[in-house]
Amino acid sequence: xxxxxxxxxxxxxxRGQQVTLRCSSQSGHNTVSWYQQALGQGPQFIFQYYRxxxxxxxNFPPRFSGLQFPNYSSELNVNALELDDSALYLCxxxxxxxxxxxxxxxxxxxxx
Amino acid sequence: xxxVEQHPSTLSVQEGDSAVIxxxxxxxxxxxxxxxxxxxxxxxxxxIDIRSNVGEKKDQRIAVTLNKxxxxxxxxxxxxxxxxxxxxxxxxxxSGGYQKVTFGTGTKLQVIP
Numbered sequence: 001x002x003x004x005x006x007x008x009x010x011x012x013x014x015r016g017q018q019v020t021l022r023c024s025s026q027s028g029h030n031t032v033s034w035y036q037q038a039l040g041q042g043p044q045f046i047f048q049y050y051r052x053x054x055x056x057x058x059n060f061p062p063r064f065s066g067l068q069f070p071n072y073s074s075e076l077n078v079n080a081l082e083l084d085d086s087a088l089y090l091c092x093x094x095x096x097x098x099x100x101x102x103x104x105x106x107x108x109x110x111x112x
Numbered sequence: 113x114x115x116v117e118q119h120p121s122t123l124s125v126q127e128g129d130s131a132v133i134x135x136x137x138x139x140x141x142x143x144x145x146x147x148x149x150x151x152x153x154x155x156x157x158x159x160i161d162i163r164s165n166v167g168e169k170k171d172q173r174i175a176v177t178l179n180k181x182x183x184x185x186x187x188x189x190x191x192x193x194x195x196x197x198x199x200x201x202x203x204x205x206x207s208g209g210y211q212k213v214t215f216g217t218g219t220k221l222q223v224i225p
Binding site for chain 2: 004031033040041042043044045048050055056090092094099100101102103104105106
């Protein structure tokens with residue numbers, strides 16, 4: 001069974017740029033959620049995708065957007081990067097009918 | 113919205129002692145409470161969870177208790193080992209159209225050999 005994988009592991013961008021982060025869900029999982037984890041904080045829910053549709057969103061502006069593909073992999077896109085977007089971005093997958101979700105190792109984004 | 117408070121923020125124990133981490137939540141609709149362990153440079157790892165219709169759950173050295181009336185739940189680790197050193201997060205989840213998960217702020221546990 002393959003776990004959740006994310007790419008890239010690290011990324012450095014400058015303010016105003018755009019970034020795309022990628023996630024492959026655990027085998028058999030059809031629901032993907034994205035989280036932002038600032039240094040020293042707990043993960044904050046960004047949004048969730050199921051059947052290629054966003055079906056839940058936290059308190060994040062529209063410049064945070066996503067996609068889910070037929071193979072259940074997912075992308076997180078962030079436009080007009082701000083310094084405060086620097087964080088660890090985590091992807092988690094689960095089956096729609098289950099509660100347990102499993103996290104990937106994260107992508108560390110630094111905005112200069 | 114849901115608010116999850118977690119205490120303490122740091123905890124140091126001697127190897128072999130017990131560690132207890134406590135969380136409170138505000139949304140009575142929360143019905144699933146997972147606990148995660150996060151090691152440096154890694155994503156959170158699910159270590160134990162409890163559903164709202166259960167008061168206590170145990171898995172070897174780890175146990176979780178839930179008091180729905182008081183809206184608090186706790187993680188208990190017995191016979192701590194150095195490899196238990198990590199940051200632990202509690203979370204409260206409302207399961208519905210989508211799973212709305214709110215995390216606590218984390219507890220850094222240090223087990224001293």
